[in-house]
Amino acid sequence: MTGRAEALNSQLDTLRSGTSAGDIAPDQSLFSPGITLHGDPAARLLGRWISPAGRLLELDVTPRHAGDWLALHVALDPGALTGATWIGFTCRSAAPDQIMVRPCLRSGGADGFTDCFFPRHILSLPEVLNHADAIHLPSTPEVPPQAPWRELLFFLPCADTAWHLHDLRLFAA
């Protein structure tokens, strides 16, 4: 792996190479350094997560109350995007019941953050599916060229949701 790819993927490698499990916390669950699930605190989340051998995550989330948002956050090395033309990812996912997942690049700023959604939704079904998407940075001015922090987000339905992320690889070129 090149230095840029290694910087983007090292946190994922840690999660992929081990096995672990735990309960979903009401608003924020840490699975591995830089990889967290955030939910609307009003939703008071419940559930379980598992990181099987060789895979990333199986999430099984139930909100106790109505909530507005739920997302898996993957922290990115902000320096890895410096001078890049493309930021993108490939993933393999499944879901016991069909769901749509919306990937997003979040960039930190002085006044909070800016979100830029990837062009395509991820469709997750019981059958494992591959998905690839990318943002062309020169033609996407809403992505700030410099940012103190960046994250890749996967917005999930804030409802009873099970999502299995078998693999995720990030690239910038």
Place this chain on the structure above:
Amino acid sequence: MTLTLAIPCHDDAPGLARLLRGAAPMGCVSHVVVVDDGSPSPLDPGWISAESGLAPGRLTLLRNDTPTGPGTARNRALAHVPTPHLLFVDADDLVTPELPDLMADLAGRDFDFCIFRHHDTRMAQDRIWGQMPWDQALWEAAGLAAGALMPVDAEAATQLAQTANYPWNKLYRTDFLREYGIGCSDIPLHEDVELHWRSFLHARAILASDRIGVVHYVAPRGSRMTNQRGPDRLALFAPLETLARDVAPTPLALPFFRFALGLCLWIRGALDPAHHAALADHVARFLEAIPPEVRAQLASADPGLIAAINGLIARG
């Protein structure tokens, strides 16, 4: 956690070498028992080690001087398995890189067998990595289509039990098979039906994994067992009738008879027409083994199946 691969092999040294080349580097495969089932040229342990990279100390090679069929060979292999867990594989199968991950997930879990998904090479023409649609539908009906490791409850077991009766999609606890005397039937074809159903009948803890652990090679034509059209297929009815008696009073009755009658129809399609009358006689006798209440359930749940079976008997 480690396991033994138990492999019957008849005249397929290249396939065996290919299988073991993939399995030998896997840390989870600690031992391999091969039963050379009457190959015209006996397998040579030195050649197997050299071709596959499997250290000689990890290999037990047994030989039947005359072919006994894969079921009897598997039973002989089972008697020599030195590890707490085993996987039956055929010499022309392949194990995938997901097998070590499945073994890692199983560490510390209490189970009699873990059924996992496989890749059927017939799916490759549609660029699909997975099993045949009818098996996949049964996994989905069981609510087990997605998940690295899931417990199988009694209701889900009635669905999974109807999947193709393969031996190589189940990772077994060795003592489970030995304690219940579970093995393959001593018949040349369909020998794995009894292993499959007795596993579901006796298991107290079943796990399921959506991992694809084995690639199963299916050739549409040729001399492989799958393509045999002779009367050997009718030997199935002896173990089928024994199974029927044992399964009838259990929740597996309806799925078992549904499966068995479906298999009868499949056999008719695979059998040379000269043996259709004999098949009809066997099927008619087998129908008598179905308890009336199960027969009524079958007629209600699957009237098309019953009509097809009646047609099979009538046409002879």
